[in-house]
Amino acid sequence: MVVDLHAHSTASDGSETPSALVEMAVSRGLTTLALTDHDTLEGVEEARAAAEMADIDLIPGTELSLDFDGGMHLVVLWLEPGPGPLQDRLASLQEGRNRRNATIADLLVALGMPVSIEEVAEEAGSGSVGRPHIAAVMMRKGYVRSVAEAFDLWLGAGKPAYSGRPRLSPEEAISLAVTSGGVPVLAHPHTLGINRSHEMAQLLTRLRSAGLVGLEALCAGYHRHEREGYADLATRFDLVPSGGSDYHGAYKPGLELGIGYGDLEVPASVVSQLRAHARAS
Numbered sequence: 001m002v003v004d005l006h007a008h009s010t011a012s013d014g015s016e017t018p019s020a021l022v023e024m025a026v027s028r029g030l031t032t033l034a035l036t037d038h039d040t041l042e043g044v045e046e047a048r049a050a051a052e053m054a055d056i057d058l059i060p061g062t063e064l065s066l067d068f069d070g071g072m073h074l075v076v077l078w079l080e081p082g083p084g085p086l087q088d089r090l091a092s093l094q095e096g097r098n099r100r101n102a103t104i105a106d107l108l109v110a111l112g113m114p115v116s117i118e119e120v121a122e123e124a125g126s127g128s129v130g131r132p133h134i135a136a137v138m139m140r141k142g143y144v145r146s147v148a149e150a151f152d153l154w155l156g157a158g159k160p161a162y163s164g165r166p167r168l169s170p171e172e173a174i175s176l177a178v179t180s181g182g183v184p185v186l187a188h189p190h191t192l193g194i195n196r197s198h199e200m201a202q203l204l205t206r207l208r209s210a211g212l213v214g215l216e217a218l219c220a221g222y223h224r225h226e227r228e229g230y231a232d233l234a235t236r237f238d239l240v241p242s243g244g245s246d247y248h249g250a251y252k253p254g255l256e257l258g259i260g261y262g263d264l265e266v267p268a269s270v271v272s273q274l275r276a277h278a279r280a281s
């Protein structure tokens with residue numbers, strides 16, 4: 001029994017609709033899928049309806065970008081749509097995105113690569129609008145050859161068309177997640193940019209005492225020794241070793257739901273561990 005606890009749909013920067021994602025999960029033999037669109041729960045209703053038809057467990061969730069040098073992402077699982085402390089903050093996070101996107105569009109105009117907010121909105125459809133949508137418009141207009149190239153040359157942190165947006169602090173996000181009934185999981189920890197083990201230990205101690213429940217050890221693109229290393233780390237800090245593909249469809253070519261780059265396998269036991277651990281903390 002295998003699961004995928006990190007995936008994006010058209011409700012943020014994935015290319016597949018929530019129901020298509022659920023169907024894909026079923027055809028891949030997954031028993032549980034978590035929908036974790038950036039800063040939104042907009043896709044949950046559609047995904048849940050599709051999951052009920054198809055007999056697969058759907059975990060509603062979201063992924064937040066936090067205020068941390070180098071970048072920190074938090075996946076929040078079992079976050080239900082509707083009112084709630086974190087749910088209520090998602091709207092302002094989206095406003096921050098929209099303001100940031102307008103700034104990026106202005107920068108691109110100044111750099112001689114005009115991209116309008118209308119074109120980006122059309123690319124994104126409903127839900128959270130992000131840099132991958134801007135990258136897709138840049139690709140269509142012939143400014144870059146791929147989404148990855150758009151990030152490498154222009155949109156990534158520190159590049160000429162980069163602009164930041166307001167982010168929650170790690171403590172604030174974890175606390176909001178927990179008081180909203182969600183289960184916070186530190187996403188793809190390699191992107192923290194921490195190489196020294198004592199720094200990682202300090203950070204995990206800090207996040208664990210704030211209420212962190214899981215850490216993604218099973219990520220696409222990790223070598224086996226990395227998965228084992230992060231799983232050991234999770235165990236040392238009393239965190240559940242979670243994981244998922246971080247599937248984005250056409251926005252991240254080559255990455256597949258459930259299996260990542262072909263060798264990913266997240267056991268279903270992780271789901272019950274996350275649930276039990278969340279209740280126990």
Ligand code: AMP
Nearest residue numbers: 013038129130131132147148151152251
């Ligand atoms: P945003 O949320 O709008 O700030 O955009 C960040 C999102 O862009 C990330 O969550 C990824 O989905 C995607 N992303 C970041 N870096 C890259 C990259 N180098 N290539 C493709 N997608 C990326």
Ligand code: ZN
Nearest residue numbers: 008013038248
């Ligand atoms: Zn994304």
Ligand code: FE
Nearest residue numbers: 063073187188
């Ligand atoms: Fe992420």
Ligand code: FE
Nearest residue numbers: 006008063246
């Ligand atoms: Fe993600």
